[in-house]
Amino acid sequence: EAGVTQFPSHSVIEKGQTVTLRCDPISGHDNLYWYRRVMGKEIKFLLHFVKESKQDESGMPNNRFLAERTGGTYSTLKVQPAELEDSGVYFCASSLLAWGDTEAFFGQGTRLTVV
Amino acid sequence: GQQVMQIPQYQHVQEGEDFTTYCNSSTTLSNIQWYKQRPGGHPVFLIQLVKSGEVKKQKRLTFQFGEAKKNSSLHITATQTTDVGTYFCAGRITGGGNKLTFGTGTQLKVEL
Numbered sequence: 001e002a003g004v005t006q007f008p009s010h011s012v013i014e015k016g017q018t019v020t021l022r023c024d025p026i027s028g029h030d031n032l033y034w035y036r037r038v039m040g041k042e043i044k045f046l047l048h049f050v051k052e053s054k055q056d057e058s059g060m061p062n063n064r065f066l067a068e069r070t071g072g073t074y075s076t077l078k079v080q081p082a083e084l085e086d087s088g089v090y091f092c093a094s095s096l097l098a099w100g101d102t103e104a105f106f107g108q109g110t111r112l113t114v115v
Numbered sequence: 116g117q118q119v120m121q122i123p124q125y126q127h128v129q130e131g132e133d134f135t136t137y138c139n140s141s142t143t144l145s146n147i148q149w150y151k152q153r154p155g156g157h158p159v160f161l162i163q164l165v166k167s168g169e170v171k172k173q174k175r176l177t178f179q180f181g182e183a184k185k186n187s188s189l190h191i192t193a194t195q196t197t198d199v200g201t202y203f204c205a206g207r208i209t210g211g212g213n214k215l216t217f218g219t220g221t222q223l224k225v226e227l
Binding site (some may be wrong): 031033035041042043044045048055056059091093098099100101102103104105106107108109 | 119145146148150156157158159160163203205207212213214215216217218219220
């Protein structure tokens, strides 16, 4: 069974540019989460999808971040325009049941560097 | 502010020594999970604790959930080089929805 897949694995962009991260969850997992780890600090919640609906987006830092999950399958996270403080590792995780009731499976992450 | 703290932030041990990381929340947790992230890797689920005072063991790893459900600990007996990585606790804050709040993590290095 394929795990959670994220693309790209690394991205280096200039400040002001746009970047789109993609996450393919484990097939059948309705719950999809985006988290990020900045500067080696704690892993912070960004948002939670249940199928195609945004269940909780309280962690989205500002309106430069847009997440979508059309069709309830893969998800994208767009950063536009990117700022230096957006650098970090963006993790996607999926779970069959609501996270907290079961484990979540993480992707390898996308390391974003804004220069 | 950060609601789930872990101590210590870093720990260097000699192989064979024991290691403990502590997780403390400012609010009650409905449950708590532990994850391990190897260098350059992604978090991998280790275990979930739900009940007050619960203790679970996985080989050399012992996990505890506090009576008040506000703290937890992970203890590794006789560390090995394969234990190297960052250990995160992640708790579901009561009334905080279906997301987990990660702790600050403890980075473990094991030297021969």
